[in-house]
Amino acid sequence: MIKALIVEDELPARKKLKKYIENYHEPVTIVEEFETxxxxxxxxxxxTDIDLIFSDIELRDGNVFEAYKKLNIQTPIIFITAYNQFWMHAFETSGIEYLLKPYSYERFEKAVDKYSSLKNSMMVGKNESVLQKLETYLTSQTKELPKTYQDFIAVKSSQYTYFLKIEEVVYFQADYGIVVAYDEHNKKHILNQSSLKVLEEMINPSMFFKINRSELLNRNYIEKISRYTKNIVAINLKNSETVLKTSQNKTAEFTKWLGI
Structure with missing residues (x-):
């Protein structure tokens, strides 16, 4: 039997996780649930007797990594989050898996199977603890992890969270600390990120380019470009009257990124 903790501040996400836990082929006892x-x-x-932690990262009172670092936590953690940019931090702690919301039961099952497999394979040897072996394994895995990019971005409102497909975002725009995404229907989504720099770490640079200080553009929605001034390019978007412009110091890099 696996004794586990749930760290999740959103009720729908917690219900989904508990349903998956109930369906898992090995008994899992939820010892406690926490929201902060x-x-x-x-x-x-x-x-001291917890086997596994299922943990979100961004909670109501902040980022959970600070709490784990204070305790130098050694319990294996399966991180479940809507944010892709924390994956390296997760494996720098005792994280063994990183599930991006929305995730399927199959992904959940593989994550817990990984815990069971690691636990069983490391229960050998008298001079080295399971934790030490787990740390060695995770160190090697972290070095080999490829850079991944997010397919969805979580958009939180006061009542619920929904998931916006990155590929359907025409462009991101930052203005006075507020970051918004405009989708292919010209709908405006106010994001939780505080800057475009945070977004740049989450999304594929082959798909999006920062054309100026305040806008990140999806190349798939470019209809045409034209010379606006000597050093600035105007960009017409598909199915939209919106015209974006590069900054002078980004124009050459932008045209090179487009392959022209």
Whole structure:
């Protein structure tokens, strides 16, 4: 039997995870459920008999990594999040899997199977603990992990969270600390990210280019480009009257990125 914790601040996501846990082929007992980093921090200061943690990353009171670092946590963690940019941090802790929302039962099952496999294979040897072997394994895995990019971006409102396909975003725009995404229907989505720099770490650079200080453009929605001034290019978008412009210092790099 696996004794587990759930760290998740969204009720629908927690319900989905618990349903998957119930369907798993090996008994999993949920010892506690937490919604904040402070709660998990207080619990783990004294708890020592937890086998596995299912953990979101961005919680109501902040990023959960701070809590885990304070405790130098050694319990294996399966991270479940809507944000792709934290994957390296996850494997720098005791993370063994990184599930991106929305995820399927098959992905969940493989993640827990990985925990069971690691646990069984590492229960050998008297001089080296399971934790030490797990750390060695994760170090080697982290070095080999390829760079991955996010397919969806989570958009949170006061009542719910929905997922916007990255490929359907025409462009991202930042203005006075507010970042928005405009989709192919010209619908505006207010994002939780604080800057375009954060987005650039999440999305594929072959698909999006930062044409100026405030806009990231999807190349698949470019209808045509034309010379606006000597050093600036105007960009007409498909099915839209919106015209974007490069900044002077981005024009040459942009045209090179387009292959022209």
């Amino acid at each position: 980093a402070e709660e998990i921090l207080q619990f783990l200061e004294t708890a």
